[in-house]
Amino acid sequence: MIGDANDVDQGALLRADACIVGGGPAGIALALALSGQGLDIVLLESGQRQPDAPTQSLYDGEVNDEKLHSPPDKYRQRRLGGSSTIWGGRCTPFDAIDFEARSQVPHSGWPISLEDLRPFYPEANRLAEAGRFAYDARQAFSPEAPPMFRGFASEVVSTDGLERFSCPTDFGARYARRLQVARDVHVLLNANCTGLRLDKETRAIREVEVRTLAGRRFAVAARTVVLATGGLETARLLLASRESAPAGIGNEHDVVGRYYMCHIAGNVGTLEIQGDAAGVRHGYEVSPEGIYCRRRIAVREAEQHRRGLANAVARLHFPRITDPRHGSGVLSGLFLARPFISYEYGKRVNDGTAATLPLYARHLLNVAADPLDTLAFLGHWLTRRTLAARKFPSVILRNRSNRFSLELHGEQMPQARSRVTLAGKLDALGMPQLRVNWCYSSADIESLRRTLDVIAQEVERSGLGRLRYDAGALEEDLVRFGAYGGHHIGTTRMGADPRTSVVDANCRVHSVNNLYVAGSAVFPTSSQANPTLTLLALSLRLARHLAQRLSPRPIATLEEQPA
Structure with a gap:
């Protein structure tokens, strides 16, 4: 069902098996995949179904250089469907090389391979309404289809790769009906997550703090919490949750917010x-x-x-x-x-x-x-x-x-100095705003040359x-528009070593037993491809992991108790 957080009792404590924070493509894909698994799911979405200026202003923040990076409220939408409400629909999978540790790309190498993700790409393609998972022209059309360039053949350069285009699908509009009728998914609009309460003894998130712009406050206690709030907002939420972790949750080694990438x-x-x-x-x-x-x-x-x-x-x-x-x-x-x-x-x-x-x-x-x-x-x-x-x-x-x-x-190229941090100014809910310092390197330009x-x-x-x-x-030609395209990648990167990454191969925050991240924030490298199709595939892979990890039990009515 889809409800309004302003209708929740003041000070209530909602209980669920899984709490998903963020109702964009990653969060919606995750909720749909978990539905029907015998779990209670709460999905918290900050916005409404339509744009709302006061809600959108919660994205306001600072940038070091606006010529290099747009203000943080641009390219993102704080409403059901997230930035899929404004995207162009380009879908392309990552390549096998993107997952490899490469000497030419510092800090490269994923703890998973393309083969680990390949089973989830077809369903990601279907959710994005991009047709078959066929990204080679000879496969998508036929071996006899005319080539890109008549008479061109090369063992070095390929011209058979494809990008496919979604409608473009607004995930909020397209899947609202499925979310509305799902008995085991409770979507709350106008629900802003303002903090994560960490139990240091159990190394688990005890509660998710929720506030509305109308002044309502309550919390969600869930066996598993998944942050699906995008590459910028995920880092902001972790860094701002300092009640039991002075440097921010998951930030024991000062990695949260670093290695921020877009595309050149x-x-x-x-x-x-x-x-x-x-x-x-x-x-x-x-x-x-x-x-x-x-x-x-x-x-x-x-x-x-x-x-x-x-x-x-x-x-x-x-x-x-x-x-x-x-x-x-x-x-x-x-x-x-x-x-x-x-x-x-x-x-x-x-x-x-x-x-x-x-x-x-x-x-x-x-x-x-x-x-x-x-x-x-x-x-x-x-x-x-x-x-x-x-x-x-x-x-x-x-x-x-x-x-x-x-x-x-x-x-x-991922680099630690390209990062997002907390600014001194607070938003309307009392959360620190973000400051973005996106950096590219001469190696980026030289590789493209x-x-x-x-x-x-x-x-x-x-x-x-x-x-x-x-x-x-x-x-000048390549950075004229700076970090063009709104591809926010890498701020909670995936890896095997907690000293250089934030989440593990299953997208779980290394230092927290029940906290996961869904979305492009976990990508260790950015590939040549737009991130949407791969973040959908990763969300579906995460859903399978969570369904196996959480022991299914009969669906119960969402419980409300005084906090």
């Missing part, structure tokens, strides 16, 4: 392809089950090892939107519409370029000179994006010239064409 991403260079445009598949393809898919360029894993590269992918992209020299009425239209585009998708259109009158005039001339393409694009966007249940994922333009930029999306060089060599060797980029401007 940007548009670079010019790729010129020989031959006609029909020989290049640069847009979205539709799989047999109706899922939008797109191909990517990647250096194969063996070559990554040989050359000492971090993982990365490249997508074919159009020129920089803010530069009117592209001559595209569609891109200029996007530039002119930038005041009406959401923060999450407008950041690349609002890249700091001064909005001068001459610049506007040049973009207006592009629109006037390209009316047919502009009108065709608007019609396509209205029917295939705005009004469609399964939305066309992003802007794709007809390419007549066979000239593209490359959109790079690279793994970020050498990745580009490998791709360029293979493009020329095969006769496909030519890739050129400005090495001197590469760092």
Whole structure:
């Protein structure tokens, strides 16, 4: 059922087998997977079903450099469904190499392998509504499907990898009915977890403190507590729970909040392809089950090892939107519409370029000179994006010239100095706000430079064409938007050694017997892939572990007692 925390008696103590904190994709996937296992489950969600400004403001905080990292309240949504209410839907699994300890990636190596996670990916794919778990073009379509580049073959560079796109699925809206009718799941909206009470003798969380913005206070006592509040908020909650742990729960070795990663991403260079445009598949393809898919360029894993590269992918992209020299009425239209585009998708259109009158005039001339393409694009966007249940994922333009930029999306090296800490200011509930100090390194940029060089060599060797980029401007191109994309990774990293990690291979906090973390906060490395599909798979794996660990018993009515 779904209820309101403001309806819980003041000072009540709710009892459950499992208390899940956070109603985003990780928390919802975990609750659904545990349902039907003979357990009582409480899911605490800070927000409501719709956006609420006072609740969203609980994410307010500080950043060391806003050019490098957006304010903490951006890219995140504090409501049922979490950030799946605003995501783009891109789904891609991690690669086998991502789980390995690699000399070229310091602090790499997961305590689990891809094979440990592989059984859970198909169900994660289903929950995300991304179709079959098929991420190779030859598997997803057919061995006879046309390649990305006609006539291109390489033992070094792959062009068969796919990304698949969710609707994009809002997990709150999509699964609200299942949560509502589940007898063993009790969802409480407006329920803000403000602290964890640790019993030092039993090394277990005794109670979860809950407050509402309306002033209601109560607690939840559960046999198992799972934090599924995202890469930033999970660290904040652990660091702020200092009643019995002065440095914060799980932070005996000063690891909580460290190794904070996103991805290194940007548009670079010019790729010129020989031959006609029909020989290049640069847009979205539709799989047999109706899922939008797109191909990517990647250096194969063996070559990554040989050359000492971090993982990365490249997508074919159009020129920089803010530069009117592209001559595209569609891109200029996007530039002119930038005041009406959401923060999450407008950041690349609002890249700091001064909005001068001459610049506007040049973009207006592009629109006037390209009316047919502009009108065709608007019609396509209205029917295939705005009004469609399964939305066309992003802007794709007809390419007549066979000239593209490359959109790079690279793994970020984990480093201890990239971290989140508690700030001095308190939020409306009395919790310390977060301070974010996201750092990248020269090794991140150098790895992507050498990745580009490998791709360029293979493009020329095969006769496909030519890739050129400005090495001197590469760092600027890759960090122009900073930690772009809202991928908050690594702040409670997984590992075997409590001195260098926060949770173990089962996502349990090393020093607490009944406290777990679900989500991308536990990723030791960031991969080339967006985190959503993998955090769903990890949540499903955690659900199996918890179902086995917690002895099933008959479902009981949620008990309320005075605290």
